[in-house]
Amino acid sequence: MLEPGATIGILGGGQLARMLAMAGARLGLKSHIFSPAASEPAFDVCAARTIAAYEDQDALGKFADSVDVVTYEFENVPAATADFLAARKPVRPNPRVLALTQDRLIEKRFVQSLGIETAEFADVADAGALARAVARLGRPSILKTRRLGYDGKGQIMLQGGADLAATFRALGGVPCILESFVPFAKEISIVAARSLDGEFRAFDVCENVHEHHILATTTVPAGLAPETAAQAADIARKIAEAADYVGILAVEMFLIEQQSAPTERLVVNEIAPRVHNSGHWTIDGASTSQFEQHMRAIAGWPLGETRRHGRAVMKNLIGEDASRWREILREKGACLHLYGKTEIRPGRKMGHVTYVVPETK
Amino acid sequence: MLEPGATIGILGGGQLARMLAMAGARLGLKSHIFSPAASEPAFDVCAARTIAAYEDQDALGKFADSVDVVTYEFENVPAATADFLAARKPVRPNPRVLALTQDRLIEKRFVQSLGIETAEFADVADAGALARAVARLGRPSILKTRRLGYDGKGQIMLQGGADLAATFRALGGVPCILESFVPFAKEISIVAARSLDGEFRAFDVCENVHEHHILATTTVPAGLAPETAAQAADIARKIAEAADYVGILAVEMFLIEQQSAPTERLVVNEIAPRVHNSGHWTIDGASTSQFEQHMRAIAGWPLGETRRHGRAVMKNLIGEDASRWREILREKGACLHLYGKTEIRPGRKMGHVTYVVPETK
Numbered sequence: 001m002l003e004p005g006a007t008i009g010i011l012g013g014g015q016l017a018r019m020l021a022m023a024g025a026r027l028g029l030k031s032h033i034f035s036p037a038a039s040e041p042a043f044d045v046c047a048a049r050t051i052a053a054y055e056d057q058d059a060l061g062k063f064a065d066s067v068d069v070v071t072y073e074f075e076n077v078p079a080a081t082a083d084f085l086a087a088r089k090p091v092r093p094n095p096r097v098l099a100l101t102q103d104r105l106i107e108k109r110f111v112q113s114l115g116i117e118t119a120e121f122a123d124v125a126d127a128g129a130l131a132r133a134v135a136r137l138g139r140p141s142i143l144k145t146r147r148l149g150y151d152g153k154g155q156i157m158l159q160g161g162a163d164l165a166a167t168f169r170a171l172g173g174v175p176c177i178l179e180s181f182v183p184f185a186k187e188i189s190i191v192a193a194r195s196l197d198g199e200f201r202a203f204d205v206c207e208n209v210h211e212h213h214i215l216a217t218t219t220v221p222a223g224l225a226p227e228t229a230a231q232a233a234d235i236a237r238k239i240a241e242a243a244d245y246v247g248i249l250a251v252e253m254f255l256i257e258q259q260s261a262p263t264e265r266l267v268v269n270e271i272a273p274r275v276h277n278s279g280h281w282t283i284d285g286a287s288t289s290q291f292e293q294h295m296r297a298i299a300g301w302p303l304g305e306t307r308r309h310g311r312a313v314m315k316n317l318i319g320e321d322a323s324r325w326r327e328i329l330r331e332k333g334a335c336l337h338l339y340g341k342t343e344i345r346p347g348r349k350m351g352h353v354t355y356v357v358p359e360t361k
Numbered sequence: 362m363l364e365p366g367a368t369i370g371i372l373g374g375g376q377l378a379r380m381l382a383m384a385g386a387r388l389g390l391k392s393h394i395f396s397p398a399a400s401e402p403a404f405d406v407c408a409a410r411t412i413a414a415y416e417d418q419d420a421l422g423k424f425a426d427s428v429d430v431v432t433y434e435f436e437n438v439p440a441a442t443a444d445f446l447a448a449r450k451p452v453r454p455n456p457r458v459l460a461l462t463q464d465r466l467i468e469k470r471f472v473q474s475l476g477i478e479t480a481e482f483a484d485v486a487d488a489g490a491l492a493r494a495v496a497r498l499g500r501p502s503i504l505k506t507r508r509l510g511y512d513g514k515g516q517i518m519l520q521g522g523a524d525l526a527a528t529f530r531a532l533g534g535v536p537c538i539l540e541s542f543v544p545f546a547k548e549i550s551i552v553a554a555r556s557l558d559g560e561f562r563a564f565d566v567c568e569n570v571h572e573h574h575i576l577a578t579t580t581v582p583a584g585l586a587p588e589t590a591a592q593a594a595d596i597a598r599k600i601a602e603a604a605d606y607v608g609i610l611a612v613e614m615f616l617i618e619q620q621s622a623p624t625e626r627l628v629v630n631e632i633a634p635r636v637h638n639s640g641h642w643t644i645d646g647a648s649t650s651q652f653e654q655h656m657r658a659i660a661g662w663p664l665g666e667t668r669r670h671g672r673a674v675m676k677n678l679i680g681e682d683a684s685r686w687r688e689i690l691r692e693k694g695a696c697l698h699l700y701g702k703t704e705i706r707p708g709r710k711m712g713h714v715t716y717v718v719p720e721t722k
Contacts, residue, residue, distance in 0.1 A: 004686055004699045022383050025406045028686075028699025028712065045386045047405040287694065302691050309670060325365055325389075330663050333648065338365045338389025351389065 001196075001300040002068050004028030007047065008295065009067030009089070011054070011081070013040025015339040015349060016073035016275050019283070021045045023291030029299065034063050041339045054081040064088035071247060071298050075101045075273050076148060092196075092246040092298040097273045100243060103146045104177045107271060114238045117267050119254075124176040127165040133178040134164060140181040143167055145174050153213075157181070182267050184254035188222045191250045191279035192236040193293045196300040200240060201293070202233040203286060203306045206278050208252070211318075214347060218278045218314040220285070224255065228264040239271060248294040250276030277316065277349070284335040284354040285312035310358040322350035333357065362557075362661040363429050365389030368408065369656065370428030370450070372415070372442070374401025376700040376710060377434035377636050380644070382406045384652030390660065395424050402700045415442040425449035432608060432659050436462045436634050437509060453557075453607040453659040458634045461604060464507045465538045468632055475599045478628050480615075485537040488526040494539040495525060501542040504528055506535050514574075518542070543628050545615035549583050552611045552640035553597040554654045557661040561601060562654070563594040564647060564667045567639050569613070572679075575708060579639045579675040581646070585616065589625040600632060609655040611637030638677065638710070645696040645715040646673035671719040683711035694718065 008024050010017045013035035021031035022045050030047035033040065036054060043049050048066065052059030060081065064070070070091045072082075075098060082095035100110050108118045122133035124143065134141060139162075145154035156167050158178075168176065187210065192202035207222035208215055224232070236251045250272040256265040279290035288296075288304025296303055317324070322344055328336045331353075338351035369385050371378045374396035382392035383406050391408035394401065397415060404410050409427065413420030421442065425431070431452045433443075436459060443456035461471050469479045483494035485504065495502060500523075506515040517528050519539075529537065548571065553563035568583035569576055585593070597612045611633040617626040640651035649657075649665025657664055678685070683705055689697050692714075699712035 001687075004683075005701065005703055018386070022386060022406065025379070025383060025701065026698055028701050030405050030701065044391050044408040045383065045406045287696075296690070301687075304690070305693065322365075326362075326662075329657070329665070332666065335648075337387055340366065340386065340389050340391065342366055 002029070005030070006068040006299065007032050007066060008298065009034060009063055009070040009085075010042065010046075010073060011035075011070065011077050012073035013037060013042040013049070014073055015041050015341075017042035018045055018339060019280075019289075019291045019337075020071070020073065020275060020294060023289055024295045027292065027295060027299075029295060032063065032067050034059075039342070041341060044340050054078050057084060060084050061088070069298050071294070072098075073274055093249070093273050094244060094246070097243050097245060101271050101273045102148075104144055104149075105146050105175075108177070108179075110242070111239065111268050111271070114242055116235050116238065117265070119182050119267060119269070120180040122178045124168070124178050127168045130164050130168050130176070130178065134158065137178055137180040142179045142181060143171060143176050144179060145171050146177055147174070182254045182256065182269075184267070185257040186222065186255040187252065187269075188224070188232065188255050188266075189218075189250050189252045189276065189278040190232045190236045191248060191276055191282070191290050192233065192240065193248045193290075193297050193303050194237075194240040194245045195297045195303050196246050197302075198241075199303055200237050201303045201306050202236055203279060203282055203290065204308055205229050205232045206281070208278050212347070214318060214349075215277045215316055216318070217316070218281055218312075220281055220308065220312045222255075225262075225264050227262070228255070228266065231266055235266065235268060245273070247273075247297045248275045248279065248290050249273055250278060252278075277352075278314075280337070280352050281312040281314040281354050281356075282306075283337070285309050285356045310356045312354060312356045314352055314354045316349055317351040317353060319344055319346040319348055319350065325351075328353050331355075363390070366391070367429040367660065368393050368427060369659065370395060370424055370431040370446075371403065371407075371434060372396075372431065372438050373434035374398060374403040374410070375434055376402050376702075378403035379406055379700060380641075380650075380652045381432070381434065381636060381655060384650055385656045388653065388656060388660075390656060393424065393428050395420075400703070402702060405701050415439050418445060421445050422449070430659050432655070433459075434635055454610070454634050455605060455607070458604050458606060462632050462634045463509075465505055465510075466507050466536075469538070469540075471603070472600065472629050472632070475603055477596050477599065478626070480543050480628055480630070481541040483539045485529070485539050488529045491525050491529050491537070491539065495519065498539055498541040503540045503542060504532060504537050505540065506532050507538055508535070543615045543617065543630075545628070546618040547583065547616040548613065548630075549585070549593065549616050549627075550579075550611050550613045550637065550639040551593045551597045552609060552637055552643070552651050553594065553601065554609045554651075554658050554664050555598075555601040555606045556658045556664050557607050558663075559602075560664055561598050562664045562667050563597055564640060564643055564651065565669055566590050566593045567642070569639050573708070575679060575710075576638045576677055577679070578677070579642055579673075581642055581669065581673050583616075586623075586625050588623070589616070589627065592627055596627065596629060606634070608634075608658045609636045609640065609651050610634055611639060613639075638713075639675075641698070641713050642673040642675040642715050642717075643667075644698070646670050646717045671717045673715060673717045675713055675715045677710055678712040678714060680705055680707045680709055680711065686712075689714050692716075
């Protein structure tokens, strides 16, 4: 159990690290940000920063010496970096979680091994394997690189007639996974935490709407049947326990509506071993934010309450959306968050705005 | 009107500056902290810091060059410092406000000039003046230094029989003010903001309980008659308008209960030209925090909503109280704030905890 005044090392310096650092500061925890980038949103709110490559062992060693625990804001931390740090200081969530989530094929196999439904999938090592996979899973289906995809990057939807060999080459000829298309009614996510003691607490399930493969809006509650919401929490708990997880994790799922009972079915799409964009509403809309919850968990502290203050809608401010800040500042009930990014670029997450409306029973 | 990405210069680096910097960061504003102290709570959450004396014009000049607007977390900013900076960048609230609030005698005269009631008072330049003042105001009464008092420092209660010359010497023989003792039913405060456009918004009136002259607990709402609460807001508005104030100000008042109508009467005790300890509950209990409200005002932005989420109680964690952090982390509904101060000292404000309970109508 860390004491207040302890230093949290955070790999990555983007908006997630920035909001983690602020949540830590509220609790009297200092943050030390490690990032290869010279200018990062989190640098404005941290006690210390290291600008160095993730492969720079000298810098990593000094970083490890200066912190009490290490966490990360993104799942693509190089395995060697995580292992190097884990030999020196606790890394939470543990590096094994990175191995499970950096590779879509390993992740899906792990989820299935827990008896949790995923889309059907196939290992696609080469163009020949792709042809066989398409023959089995049919179309539409989605070809994704096993590693390093996000926000729709590294994936292609296969409709009828696509040239398979060309599609495989378009993704760089790297190891891929083919996933059957899931005809979902809603995309949902659950953001949950597990403490060092094994306590588990989930925020209410959110509904997410993506535009151009980037999260546009999160609404909570998601309007699920109570048993479906309970099942979502149960899925997150199973995953967290199987991975001996400590911190916040998010599980993105598809909700399928069907005629026969149960009328709602959940299919896991992806695990994010970190605080998640669909949990940003918790800053303004829940008694503990996902960022504070993560800091509590990795500090070995008890988890906070996850009670909602009301119905919450979070809208991402992507690219030029952020130039609406003047207008948003005047909107009733709008909580504006800007990430301090100097340059507006298309598709870039510049900030978000949360609206919380008290619920009438 | 500043743009996001602008830099706010803050004089002082304590917990108020720390919470201001975090509120600014949420809105995409950077903070540059200026303080003579080598280690400060706000240094952990700011984009830039200057450690230099308030008289160091070279450092002040560079600081002014690097920021877009200057504000302060304490009213005892030396006048020369404020004037030096105001010649280079906007200082908000304006330096005239400092002159009005650094000297209890000037402050009380200013308040009275607005037709607002204060305790009776007398200018005490020397021991002879003290004897005359006591003859006029009677006992109990309170002798205070005109300048630089806080948290009960620089004041002595005069009961019957006290040796007046010795009491005057005990405060250092400096210019003083004698105030008649106000037999209050409650101590209250109002925290309010005025924008660059002259818009005025007040948070709900709080009741404050002091222990050993240090704020112990703030409770909101204060349970006043509606017309008394309206009068409190009106007092704050008059003061803000007369001072051409921009930012958050707090007005501490005594509530007197009396037999004849009106049964509640307000007497102004003190003006704080800054965010105030009795406004800390707004971080967790109001739609906009006092810190965000201050940052909005000094950035030339519109003010945010001041709606309460419920009934709020804020308890300061003074000295050893802070060692209760483990316990507080487990308390239902407790929002813990620690200021990152490394050393616990008696009387030192180490943090606070806020409890917000939804109100049933």
